[in-house]
Amino acid sequence: MADTDLSSTSLGLAAYAEFADRYASVAPTKAHNALYERPATIALVGDVSGLRILDAGCGPGIFSEIFARSGATVHAFDITPRMVELARIRCAGLPVTLAEGNLAEPLNWLQDASFDKIVCALALDYVADLAPVFKEFRRVASPGATLVFSMSHPMRDWMDERTHGAWTYFDTSRFGMYWGGFGEPKPFVQSYRRPLAAVLNSLVESGWNLDSFVEPKPLEEMKIVDPEHYTELSMAPAFICVRARC
Template structure:
């Protein structure tokens, strides 16, 4: 059995470089000037709202949401990330717990949240429908779900990502990540077709409201011109907003 095969993918992915991730992700262009602004724009004004930050990592979005006037409940599966999230969100209206997005969120009551954010966490989940169903349960009537993921077609075009599978199959793959210092962490995730994502939403009661293939923020051209040009040509992520 390969290393990490018996553990949830996210734990194996992030435990080894949590502190490096926490130090760099707030300013790393792919995060700070690309995915995060797109996700937060989909989430909209959160003042006075109850927000669930599912797969919160080191609490970067949780902090931003709390400072924007939201009451935040957050969870993550990686203890090393949770410790950093508690430091980052100390003194803010953020409740942080250990939790697995692939399991029942049994500490959360039905209809608890106005909005749910799941930023770049679903790539580490093999089966999406149970997750979407649980998000639907804890969302209030009219609530929003906002999530971001790797772009299915971008991932399909990379032979390292798709392996020997067809586009229509879900497959687990991994690679060494650059941009977070040495040693380069080995991170595994899942690649899947777009239809499985959108149909999984519909089959669990969600109504698609907005589908975004984001462009990089203009400021990214100055700090990371190579990736700005790349992301201006083709997207790396998708952003989705759905309503209950």
């Protein structure tokens, strides 16, 4: 189901409030996450020891925990209250500060030039307009900071008729589908699909310099635990992972 109603409704909150606990339980080891997107994103982030990290759209705190255990001081936020609660449990005792926050709104509680690295994993698909988000990331980034984000691959989503509906590749549209892999009832998740140019141009026009663009391949371990998706993802990517510098 696809449409072009780009309303201000938080698609992330609407979706993840429904299955936050199931997501937090499954995502740490789910093949698409643990053996595909997450390793690619972490490789782009690189060494975080001694650095200040912003984990934007942190979900249940999976990345926040990884960064904190690697020596970083982490500030994380998510729009879903239950996700923030779950992240607090996961990151208990670690140098992680958590808050509720909306990527689609100004990050007013964060100071200018306060983070060495900003990470936003699989959260931007729920935001209609990326430019304000990238501008806010630029504002809170310290000189020389890096931004790493991952999101659905625009071409992959458009090739799925459930996603593109009657619209062209060049349109930005909203679509939804039922997700498998997180138990029953299957959660209905809506997100936005936009052309690649809309992603990268919004990034550059917000003051970021594109540094690396990755269309990840699955780790070899995925061939054992999920051979069907390993074959599929070895033929065509499902996500993009991007690193930019200021």
